[in-house]
Amino acid sequence: MKGATLLVTLIETLLGLGHEISAFSTDPALEPSRHNRVVARGHRFTMYYVPRRRHAMRSDRGARGRMLDFFALERHALADAIRQECPEIVHAHWSYEFGAAALDSGLPCVLTCHDSPWAILKVQRDLYRVGRLLMAKSVLRRARHATVVSPYLVEALQGMTRAPLSVVPNPLPGGLIESGRVRRAPDLAARAPRIAMLLNGWSPRKNPEPGLLAMKHIRAVYPQAEMHLYGPGYGPAEQAWTWTVAQKMENAFVFHGWTPYTETMKQLAGMDLLLHPALEESFGMTIAEAMALGVPVVAGRDSGAVPWVLGADSGGGALVDVRSPRKIAEAVLKLLENPECYVRCSERGRARASEVFSPAAVAQSYLEHYQQVLAHSDRVPAHATGEVSA
Missing domain, CATH: 3.40.50.2000 (Glycogen Phosphorylase B;)
Known part of the structure; x- marks a missing residue:
């Protein structure tokens, strides 16, 4: 970005x-x-x-x-x-x-x-x-x-x-690590979940469509759930908006598009979870940034460096087949609905970001x-x- x-x-x-x-x-x-x-x-x-x-x-x-x-x-x-x-x-x-x-x-x-x-x-x-x-x-x-x-x-x-x-x-910026915190699981009885997706462009490598389609399954459980979209191609009237309109599901999304870095991080800190559906990443800065903020992550188990960044053993989130909207949704719901798992992912993600990045x-x-x-x-x-x- x-x-x-x-x-x-x-x-x-x-x-x-x-x-x-x-x-x-x-x-x-x-x-x-x-x-x-x-x-x-x-x-x-x-x-x-x-x-x-x-x-x-x-x-x-x-x-x-x-x-x-x-x-x-x-x-x-x-x-x-x-x-x-x-x-x-x-x-x-x-x-x-x-x-x-x-x-x-x-x-x-x-x-x-x-x-x-x-x-x-x-x-x-x-x-x-x-x-x-x-x-x-x-x-x-x-x-x-x-x-x-x-x-x-x-x-x-x-x-x-x-x-x-x-x-x-x-x-990672030192200030970002310092501003993060370990999070409690959201109270889904009081409000609907807020999910973020930050991608640098609309492309096959970034694989946005399965992530967007996962909202159909998530909204079947939480009808008011929102996914906030950031990055070039994800603003009003851009590629993501056009695609979701064709799927008749644009109401499930908030189209932020390109947003200055500081503001993006501020808004990411207010989300319950980051979804990162990219098929390949050589590192994955967005994932590391979410970990620093204490936001659990759902990302691709076969997506290049993603499992290493997330910490497959230390567990900063969930690794799934990001080609499958249903499996993405299942991982998102499992994290959101299991308070102990949610807090553990937040803790371990924060620790890994602070120690390694x-x-x-x-x-x-x-x-x-x-x-x-x-x-x-x-x-x-x-x-x-x-x-x-x-």
Whole structure:
């Protein structure tokens, strides 16, 4: 979703530990020229923006689509900016144009992989995803030091790289963890249940339809139950609304659509349960966020990293076949109607989020990786000691 905070959290944590940070990103508002960039400098923090073409295949302001040359303009512009800043070490997030640019800079580099291009291509079969797969394969072949955000990605990517893959999960904002609490089961005799579904787009991979259809079964038991929908594609007159109108069940839903992150988390804290029907996740930030807030989760038992994030042994919720609306509904009702199970899931989810996904723990893991990379590097810029590029 827009406003995702994992890199902001990591940067803030490293700054709090006294490090200097330079961050590099792309912006479609900038004219597509390799040498066009915007730089903002603050206390121990510098932000670089370089152009990103707005279209994958179609031309954009005189430049061809970005996938037609495998993001060449973006890669070159990022690499130029990184060389100009010359940090001690570069930490590249995502194994595509950012990973390629970091490697092209020639500086010591840690690559963090956030997804499996093969898994995404299986459920989103188009030329763009083929191009992304080819980009990732090139980056992973070149990488010497790499981390992944879940054990699922170790298995998914180990055949694509010779670099050892270490697991360092995504960090949750510290304030989110602190604001959470262990919850009691809702009093369903006093009010109807409130269920949240937060998905980043309407796509086969996100698998929204079975989750929406589960409300037919839930409403057969609790006629006033509501499902609150968040994310692009889930607002009034967007894809989810159109689909539910065709199913004649739109009255079961509240269509929030894209909502700022802080407001989304505030509203999620007021829900009884999170339903996450995605077929594949390389991590699942929404699940971890719900756990931090103490909100039990129903998610896919075969959905990539989801069981690991939720904690199959520690039990932050229920794992089900998310292709089946009936099984989703059964898991939701079982959690809501069993107070002991509900509280146990809330407690264990909170504990796992605090212990495994805290910003301090994640930042410390990355710092250890930086030290290992620099210890084996024959190039350490003398004037950039203590700087990290994200």
